[in-house]
Amino acid sequence: MDYIGEHLLPGQLGHFLVVLSLVASIIAFVAYFKSTNAKNPDEAVSWRKLGRIAFITEALSVISVFLIILYIIVQHYFEYYYAYNHSDKTLSAKYLLSSIWEGQEGSFLLWTLWHGVLGMILIRTSKKWEAPVMAVISFAQICLATMVLGIYIFDLKIGSTPFMLTRNQFSNAPIFSRADYLSNITDGVGLNQLLQNYWMVIHPPVLFLGFASTIVPFAFAIAGLWKKEYGGWTKQALPWSLFSGGILGLGIMMGAYWAYESLSFGGYWAWDPVENASLVPWLILVAGIHTQIVYNSTGHSLRATYFFFIAAFLLVLYSTYLTRSGDLQDTSVHAFTGSGMNWQLRALVFVFLVPSLWLFIARYKKIPHIAKEENSYSREFWMFIGALVLFLSSVFITIATSLPVINKIFGTAFTIGEDREFPYNRIQIFVAVVLGVLTAVTQYLKFKNTAKATFYKKLLIPTVIALAISLSISIWGDINYDKFGLGFLAAIHLAMFASVYAVVANTGYIWSGLNGKLKAAGASVAHVGFGLMMVGILISSSKKEVLSMNFLNPLNFGPDQKEKGVENLTLYQGVRTDMGKYWATYASDSVTQKGKMTYFRIDMERKDGKENFPLYPDLIKNTKGQEGYSNNPDARHYWNKDIFVYINYSTKMQDEKDTSQYRSHTMQVGDTIFYANGFMRLDSVTANPVDARYKAQAGDVGIMANLSLVTREQTKLKAQPILFIRDNKPEHIMDSVYSQGLSVALAKVVDDKHIEIRVRESSQMVPFIALKVLQFPFIRLVWLGTVLMVIGFFMSVAYRVRLLKPAGAERAPRKKEPVEPAQELTS
Amino acid sequence: MKKIHIVILVAIAAGIMVLLSFMGDLSTYETLASARQKEGKTVTVITQLDRTLPIEYNPAVNPNLTSFHVVDSLGNKARVVYYFEKPFDMEKSDRIVLKGKMKGDLFEINRKDGILIKCPSKYKDDPKAAYNNLSQN
Numbered sequence: 001m002d003y004i005g006e007h008l009l010p011g012q013l014g015h016f017l018v019v020l021s022l023v024a025s026i027i028a029f030v031a032y033f034k035s036t037n038a039k040n041p042d043e044a045v046s047w048r049k050l051g052r053i054a055f056i057t058e059a060l061s062v063i064s065v066f067l068i069i070l071y072i073i074v075q076h077y078f079e080y081y082y083a084y085n086h087s088d089k090t091l092s093a094k095y096l097l098s099s100i101w102e103g104q105e106g107s108f109l110l111w112t113l114w115h116g117v118l119g120m121i122l123i124r125t126s127k128k129w130e131a132p133v134m135a136v137i138s139f140a141q142i143c144l145a146t147m148v149l150g151i152y153i154f155d156l157k158i159g160s161t162p163f164m165l166t167r168n169q170f171s172n173a174p175i176f177s178r179a180d181y182l183s184n185i186t187d188g189v190g191l192n193q194l195l196q197n198y199w200m201v202i203h204p205p206v207l208f209l210g211f212a213s214t215i216v217p218f219a220f221a222i223a224g225l226w227k228k229e230y231g232g233w234t235k236q237a238l239p240w241s242l243f244s245g246g247i248l249g250l251g252i253m254m255g256a257y258w259a260y261e262s263l264s265f266g267g268y269w270a271w272d273p274v275e276n277a278s279l280v281p282w283l284i285l286v287a288g289i290h291t292q293i294v295y296n297s298t299g300h301s302l303r304a305t306y307f308f309f310i311a312a313f314l315l316v317l318y319s320t321y322l323t324r325s326g327d328l329q330d331t332s333v334h335a336f337t338g339s340g341m342n343w344q345l346r347a348l349v350f351v352f353l354v355p356s357l358w359l360f361i362a363r364y365k366k367i368p369h370i371a372k373e374e375n376s377y378s379r380e381f382w383m384f385i386g387a388l389v390l391f392l393s394s395v396f397i398t399i400a401t402s403l404p405v406i407n408k409i410f411g412t413a414f415t416i417g418e419d420r421e422f423p424y425n426r427i428q429i430f431v432a433v434v435l436g437v438l439t440a441v442t443q444y445l446k447f448k449n450t451a452k453a454t455f456y457k458k459l460l461i462p463t464v465i466a467l468a469i470s471l472s473i474s475i476w477g478d479i480n481y482d483k484f485g486l487g488f489l490a491a492i493h494l495a496m497f498a499s500v501y502a503v504v505a506n507t508g509y510i511w512s513g514l515n516g517k518l519k520a521a522g523a524s525v526a527h528v529g530f531g532l533m534m535v536g537i538l539i540s541s542s543k544k545e546v547l548s549m550n551f552l553n554p555l556n557f558g559p560d561q562k563e564k565g566v567e568n569l570t571l572y573q574g575v576r577t578d579m580g581k582y583w584a585t586y587a588s589d590s591v592t593q594k595g596k597m598t599y600f601r602i603d604m605e606r607k608d609g610k611e612n613f614p615l616y617p618d619l620i621k622n623t624k625g626q627e628g629y630s631n632n633p634d635a636r637h638y639w640n641k642d643i644f645v646y647i648n649y650s651t652k653m654q655d656e657k658d659t660s661q662y663r664s665h666t667m668q669v670g671d672t673i674f675y676a677n678g679f680m681r682l683d684s685v686t687a688n689p690v691d692a693r694y695k696a697q698a699g700d701v702g703i704m705a706n707l708s709l710v711t712r713e714q715t716k717l718k719a720q721p722i723l724f725i726r727d728n729k730p731e732h733i734m735d736s737v738y739s740q741g742l743s744v745a746l747a748k749v750v751d752d753k754h755i756e757i758r759v760r761e762s763s764q765m766v767p768f769i770a771l772k773v774l775q776f777p778f779i780r781l782v783w784l785g786t787v788l789m790v791i792g793f794f795m796s797v798a799y800r801v802r803l804l805k806p807a808g809a810e811r812a813p814r815k816k817e818p819v820e821p822a823q824e825l826t827s
Numbered sequence: 828m829k830k831i832h833i834v835i836l837v838a839i840a841a842g843i844m845v846l847l848s849f850m851g852d853l854s855t856y857e858t859l860a861s862a863r864q865k866e867g868k869t870v871t872v873i874t875q876l877d878r879t880l881p882i883e884y885n886p887a888v889n890p891n892l893t894s895f896h897v898v899d900s901l902g903n904k905a906r907v908v909y910y911f912e913k914p915f916d917m918e919k920s921d922r923i924v925l926k927g928k929m930k931g932d933l934f935e936i937n938r939k940d941g942i943l944i945k946c947p948s949k950y951k952d953d954p955k956a957a958y959n960n961l962s963q964n
Contacts, residue, residue, distance in 0.1 A: 270940075373829045385834060392838055396845055403853075413856040415871045417926070420940050423852040427845050567939075568890035568912050622916075629915055648912035649886040770890030770912055 003167070005182040006079045007072075011163040014068040018148055018161065021061040021112075025141035028054035032135035036226065048131055052123055055134060058141055059116030065148075066113050069106065069162055073099050078185045081169040082106070082162045088190035094201045099191050101204040104324060104341070105148050105162035110205060112144040114212035122216065129233055132223030133216070140215055143348055147341070160341060193596065193620040193630060199258035207255060207278065210248030211316050214281060216240040217288065218313035218356075221306050225359045230367045231302055234292050239800045241289050241309070242522075246793025248282045253786040260779075262632055267544070268782065269537075271424040276401040277319030283394040285312040287387035294380040297447045301384055303367045308387070310356050315398070317352055321345040322401070377452060379445040386438040393431040400424065422484060429491045432534055436498025439527045440466070440505035443513060458512055462505040469504065470497040473539075481542035496538050502531030522799055526792025529785045536781025547580050547643070548773040568648055568770040571602070575766075579773065581607055586769050587614070589652060596621045597632075598652050600769060602645060604636075617647045617771075629653055641777040649770035662743075662758040666750055676761055677740055678711040680719065685755065693733050694722050701725045705746045705755060709737065721746040721757070854926070859903035862929040871926045872934070874899045876917065884913035897923060897934070907934040909942060920944045 028051050035047035069082060073096050078084040086106075087099040100106040119137045126133050150161025166185070167176040175181050194200075220237035224230050255275070260268035269275060288308030291301040325342045374381035399406075400423065403414050416423055444450075444459050473479070474493045482489050506527040514521050548569040571577050571586040583605040591598050598619045605612040617634040633646035665673045672681045682705060688696065689704035696702060702724030709717040722733040723746040734745040740761075747756040857870040874897035876882075882895040893913040898904045907925060917923070924943040927936035936942060 373831060376830065381830070384831075388834065388838060392842060395842075396849070399846075400849065414853045415856055415926075417852045417854040417869055419852075419938060423849055427849070566891055568886070570886055570890045631915065649884070649890060768887060770886040772912070 001179055003079075003182065004180045006165075007075070007077050008079075010068050010072055010077070011080060011165065014065050014072075014163045015150075015161065017061040017065045017068070018145065018150075018163075021058045021065065022142065022145035022149065024054045024058035024061065025138050025145055027051075028058055029135055029138035029142060032131050032138055035131040036135055036223075044131065051131065051134060051138070055116075055119055055123065055138060055141075058138070059120055062109065062112050062116045062141075062145075065162075066100070066109055069100055069109070070097070076188065078188050079166055079182055080162075081164045081166045084166045084185065084188045086188070086191060088188040090187075091191055091196075094198070095191055095196050098195055098201045098204070101208075102191055102195055103162065105160055107204065107208065108144055108147040109162065110208045111212055112141055112148075114209045115141055115144065115215065118212060118216060126236070129220060129223050129236065132226050133219040136219035136222050137215060140352075143351060147344065147348075157341075158344065193622060194262065197258060197262045199254060199261060203251065203254040203258050206247060207251030210244065210251040211278075211281075211320075213240070213244035213247055214285060214313045214316050217244060217285070217292075217309040221309040222356060222359065225306070225363045225367075228363070228366070230363075231295065231299075234295050234302070234305065236804065238289075238292060238296065239797045239804070241285065241292060242793055242797045242800060245282065245285050245289050246790050246797065248278070248285065249786070249793065250790045252278050252282060253783075253790075257783065261635070267541070267776075268779075271397075271400075271421050273401045274323050276397050277322050280394045280398050280401075281312045281315040281319065283390045283397075284308050284315060287390040287394075288312060290383045290387045290390075294383050298374075298378075298380045299368070299370050300374055300380050301387075303364065303369055304384065304387065306360060306367060308391070310360055314349070314353055314356065315394075317349045321349050322405070375449050377445060377450040377455065379442055379447045379450075382438055382442045382445060386435060386442065389431060389434050389438070393428060396427055397424070426484070426488065429488070429495050432495045432538075433491070433498045436495065436502045436531060436534060439530060440498070440501040443506060443509045443524065443527070459505070462508040463501070465508075466497065466501040466504040470500040473500070477539070477543075479539070479542050492538060492542050496535065499531045499534035499538060503528050503535065506531065519795070519799055522792050522794075522796030524792070525795055526789045529788030529790070529792055531785070532781050532788060533785025536778055536783075536785055539778040540776045540782060543777045545775045545777075546772070547582065547775050548584075548645075548771055549580060568772050571769050571771055573767045576605075579604075583607060584771070584773070586767075586771075589650075589767070598650070600647055600650070602771065604643075615643075615645050617645050619647055619650060619653065637780075639780065641775055642779050644774045644776060646772055647769050648772055651767045651769075662745065662760045664747060665757045665759065666754050667757050668753045668755075673757070673759070675740070675742060675759055678709055680707045680709040680744075680759075682706070682755075682757070683708050689720075689722060691720070691722065694724065696724075697726060699726070703746070703749070703755075705757060707744065707757070709740065709742075711740060719744040723748065858901050859897075859899045859905050859929075859934070860901060862934070863932075866929050866931075869926065869928055871924065872897075872899060874905075874923050874925055876920055876923060877904055882913060882917060886912070897925070905929070905932055905934045907936065909936045911939050914942055914944050916944055 031047045031051035031054055035044045035051055038044035038047060072080050073083045073087045074093075076083060076087070076089055082103060082105065083099075086102045087096055091099065101110055115137055119134060119141075122133055122137070123130060147159045148161060149159035150164065151158055167173075167181065170176070175184060178184075217237050217240055220233040220240070224233045252275075255278070256268040259270075259275075285308070288305055291305040291308060294301040295305055325345050374384070400416065403416065407413060407415075440462070441459065444455055470493075473496055479492060479496070480489065481492060506524045510516060510518070510521045510524045514524070546567050549566050569577065569579055569584070571584060573586045573588075576583050576585045585603040585605075587601040587603045589598055589600045598621075599616050600618065602615045602617065603612065604615060613636060615634045615636060618632045619629045620632055621629055631646050631648065633644055635642045635644045665671075667673065667682045669682050669684055672679050684706045686704045686706060688700075688702055690696075691704065694702065694704075702722060704720050704722045707719040707721075709719060711717065717737055717740065719735045719737055719742070721735045721744045724731050724733075730748065732745050732747070734743050736743045743760040745758040745760075747758045749755050854869050854871050857865065857872050859872060859874070862870045862872055877896035877898045880896040882893065884893045890912060891910055893909040893911065894906060895909075895917070896904060896906050907927075922945040924945065925934060925936060926938070926941040926943075927934055929935075
């Protein structure tokens with residue numbers, strides 16, 4: 001059948017380019033492989049030339065594929081399933097971009113795109129390491145290209161193509177039996193509302209650049225093993241590993257910021273498996289950077305450096321498997337569900353794991369190391385200890401996160417207990433203590449050996465200052481997080497000292513150690529940032545406070561559980577409600593134009609009258625064929641705290657109409673009628689009433705019924721409905737008794753003694769919301785620390801690149817080349 | 828003995844301590860029936876919402892109490908009380924992972940994160956919905 005109005009060219013071109021990128025990366029891999037192993041230099045150069053052409057072709061095809069998908073989405077070509085399923089016409093330009101990474105295919109493409117870009121930079125800069133490094137990257141490109149291939153080989157589906165046509169995706173849907181089906185698909189399904197957030201536009205590209213960049217230190221490490229030039233690459237690769245550490249750290253924390261700003265988990269970090277899966281490679285990478293620096297300066301720790309860089313990349317692959325395979329579904333809030341690509345994701349891990357570990361183990365003995373051990377007063381010794389602690393910490397996180405995988409392999413049924421976060425926090429707080437102190441002290445040590453007297457002298461002032469600051473925080477900071485006992489509280493105070501110490505000592509080192517030479521101060525700046533971040537994490541988590549404590553209608557669970565079931569407060573519209581230090585009023589709500597979001601205006605008033613401000617949390621109607629709502633918080637930022645508010649329930653979420661009806665009662669004065677929660681008595685009838693609700697005009701005849709209500713709780717209330725005749729037409733003014741959900745009307749005069757009263761009872765008279773308000777003190781320190789840390793990383797990148805430059809292209813072997821054991825010529 | 832060996836020994840000792848204490852924190856997946864045997868102990872149960880009975884959440888009366896019924900893979904049923912707001916996407920969940928304690932026939936959840944709702948997926952889309960959507964056109 002010829003379908004009308006389809007644009008098949010972009011899809012065909014895109015699919016061709018995907019295949020081209022696969023073929024080109026295979027050629028690039030083979031050519032670079034040959035070039036690496038070539039005995040004859042001319043041969044190596046000609047293979048390298050072919051490899052370059054092939055890789056550049058590959059990179060350009062991947063970039064084009066990406067642009068074609070963007071084009072399809074921007075043009076709203078809904079004949080493509082990707083555009084249909086991930087976008088709609090109402091999305092603004094920036095969210096059209098994030099439509100690309102909503103799906104698996106798009107995020108794989110983003111990853112290969114970054115590999116392509118990094119590869120092209122490496123072709124220009126990696127000099128004699130180009131061939132082996134690019135061979136590794138080309139191999140990765142082969143694997144990633146198969147992820148978006150979408151072809152079948154003997155019933156085995158390889159990858160999933162982003163150029164799938166909607167009519168092929170659902171080939172048996174009746175709509176596709178018509179040639180003009182496109183005229184019926186007027187709009188796409190749209191983008192998940194949670195992803196329609198500024199941070200979701202920039203967080204995925206940065207995080208994927210971080211993931212992609214971990215391949216560079218890995219590739220250099222493999223190249224070193226492969227070429228048997230074990231120590232030759234570490235200086236050249238240092239800017240790359242620093243870059244990777246900086247950008248991956250930034251990507252992770254952007255994700256944390258997004259979680260904080262737009263999810264209502266009540267925080268920025270929840271030790272969710274998806275978060276852990278990106279944190280662990282970063283920790284290992286940072287450990288590797290430190291041992292790499294140790295090796296560059298002393299010749300120690302080369303074996304550890306190899307191990308860390310290989311492990312960091314393998315863990316990125318493992319985390320890809322964890323978060324996309326669906327094996328984490330029962331433990332993670334936001335893991336992808338299975339995509340039918342599990343075998344391929346597992347294979348991706350193993351095709352890298354097996355050869356790289358084999359190479360590492362086979363050549364381990366040949367990697368040079370210094371038999372003499374490090375001096376206790378040397379920087380390298382304590383840097384190595386720090387790296388070891390980072391490694392142990394990530395081993396723990398990996399095991400805890402991998403419980404579902406462990407269960408799958410061993411058939412066990414373990415899971416983390418009732419508290420999901422404390423098992424992590426309890427361990428990591430001690431990691432923080434050790435790392436904080438090491439970060440503070442180690443820079444004051446020199447490589448090789450340090451004169452004890454000067455070391456202690458220089459360290460004295462920062463130590464005293466840090467003690468003074470952290471003690472004053474401990475004493476006056478009101479940190480009394482005793483939920484997990486005194487031991488944990490003591491650990492918090494200890495960690496507080498360690499973090500403050502890291503900040504103070506590293507700031508001091510910029511002057512006392514580097515004489516204020518900021519260019520070389522990247523490491524110190526990064527460490528200051530790390531320390532500040534830790535301080536922020538400690539304060540904001542241990543002093544996090546629920547402001548919306550509900551003492552009006554809490555459940556009583558006895559004295560030992562006094563804080564149970566009280567975190568939400570009910571606010572009736574227009575009713576000023578007591579909320580601790582504040583009065584809170586649910587003032588109004590409004591629905592956005594597209595009808596997807598409902599904003600609530602909550603007026604907050606400090607009881608001491610110093611401040612009042614509105615907050616606008618909202619509810620988002622779920623898109624993509626899902627019913628119900630999601631909530632989206634709002635926050636007020638102060639320099640020293642954030643007040644964070646979100647809606648947990650609203651009567652606006654109730655779609656059903658109020659179906660209750662009026663019931664009529666004929667009454668005379670003195671009569672009593674009953675309603676669900678009490679009774680009401682007609683006390684009297686007032687002729688020509690004077691009432692604020694009713695402005696009498698000439699010629700009006702009006703009467704008002706005075707009813708007194710007695711509720712089940714013996715509360716006395718009043719209702720005064722009015723009936724008046726104007727221009728021969730009856731008009732009604734009802735009276736509503738909100739607390740009883742009653743609406744009372746005076747319908748008509750029956751005879752000179754009786755009137756007809758109509759009563760409607762309804763459960764939802766007044767709109768109300770259930771609101772949760774949290775306060776995070778000093779959360780800004782977390783973000784400030786992150787920014788400083790990332791700046792520090794990039795200062796170091798710039799510094800290290802500059803150090804490399806004057807040496808020229810093919811540098812002579814370093815003077816301090818570590819002693820290599822005589823190589824046996826066996827192959 | 829070298830310093831590094833001491834360090835590694837300390838690290839191994841610390842590692843073993845950490846793992847032992849971590850094992851102590853672990854609970855296991857149970858069924859409602861086996862959870863009943865372990866009354867008062869925190870357990871994790873994978874269940875489904877019992878849709879024959881309503882989810883009770885009346886924020887006008889108490890915004891911090893949700894009560895609903897679940898059925899596990901063996902067909903056992905229990906009432907669950909959760910002392911927090913009703914999670915947003917509960918009705919459309921296909922599975923609910925509960926962490927809490929069994930008290931008689933009542934499953935009690937004391938922590939906000941004691942419920943993990945598994946929907947067809949928040950991030951991935953529901954192909955069925957897309958199909959239905961197309962079929963309506």
